[in-house]
Amino acid sequence: MRLACTLAGAAIGQTGTNPVVGAVVVRDGRIVGIGAHLRQGEPHAEVHALGMAHTAARGATLYVTLEPCAHTGLTPPCTDAIRHAGIARVVIGCVDPDPRCRGKGIAALARWGISVTCGVLPEQTRALIASFAHRIETNRPYVTLKMAMSLDGALATSSGESKWMTGERTRAAGRALRHMHDAIAIGIGTARADDPLLTVRTEGGRDPVRIVFDSQLRLPPTARLLAPRNDGAPTAIVCAAHDAPRDAEDALRARGAHILRTDAPTRVDAAQALTMLAAMRIGSVLVEGGGILAGALLELRLVQRVVAHIAPMIVGDGAKRAFVFDGSPHLIESIRFSNVSIDQIDDDIVWSGTLDT
Secondary structure (H helix, E strand, O other): OHHHHHHHHOOOOOOOOOOOOEEEEEEOOEEEEEEEOOOOOOOOHHHHHHHHHHHHHOOOEEEEEEOOOOOOOOOOOHHHHHHHHOOOEEEEEEOOOOOOOOOHHHHHHHHOOOEEEEOOOHHHHHHHOHHHHHHHHHOOOEEEEEEEEOOOOEEEOOOOOOOOOOOHHHHHHHHHHHHOOOEEEEEHHHHHHHOOOOOOOOOOOOOOEEEEEOOOOOOOOOOHHHOOOOOOOOOOEEEEOOOOOHHHHHHHHHOOOEEEEOOOOOOOOHHHHHHHHHHOOOOEEEEOOOHHHHHHHHHOOOOOEEEEEEOOOOOOOOOEEOOOOOOOOOHHHOOOEEEEEEEEEOOEEEEEEEEOO
16 A cells, blocks of 8 residues: 555646546565556556556455545546456555545445455545545645745845745755646736746656736736647636736737636635636646735635745845735634644755644
8 A cells, every 4th residue: 555655646746636546456465566547537546557467456456545436537437447357355545535436436346245445544545635635625726835935934035036045956846846736826926026937847847737816917928937838738827806907818818828807806816716727627736926825825724735945044124025914913813734844955944734724
């Protein structure tokens, strides 16, 4: 099951609104097949593992991180493939939270006389599907907020200087996070100030869909993030207010952008925008700034995880802050975190935690 978890983890960020899943087929104490779900619409992990095992799957044990599906979606039911392969026993990490499948895959296997064990490495296997489970429960993507900041919580100096607070290896770790998410989002202030590309820029990396929260469509049509893509995705998705200028929309559409207008008249309804993004099969979003967007999403409790890259420096007063929103005067109402981890990259600190609900 640990190997199956490793296989699943390698595909994080590639499966859209589908969960990452790993599978291993074992016969007579020997691994005869491995597989992972690699991309939405393609075969699931079980099918890949069974295909590798071929005839050795008959009478074998299948280890899979998530309950096999028993319904027809973009692909046929995995339970049917398991049955036809002659698997004798299935060991499952965790139950599928999707109502279309929850418990039904286990029931189907048991009905056919296949031995089923469920709940092996439950914490690890549930952590793998955190973004999938969140989308099922909320109909919104899983949002990770990543910020590079000073010790005193500054994104930039009072003059706007921010390159580079953290070291090169820390910045490379930040770019690796982009590969692990379906989309990357920034606010219009960051887009106009930095004119970023929002690409992975690492060998073998997959560029996420680019998103800009831009209530009045002030993104210049010459912005570098509107560069054409070769994967069929829009150059960018721009989330706007209902009353944003129509001529600005036309100019951005001419550059290949997709415009999402939310119902609020003068601002972006962030919750609605995230729901619309989930409908576009975006299962996870990495938000990289700036402070106003970060603060708004935190205040609305629309963030699930924060990753802070903290540089060994203090900027002082007048700096641009990492989280801009009206805080509460009471500590009991403050935003708190759990599942905290702290790592070090050279002289930088990488802090991460999930928001308490």
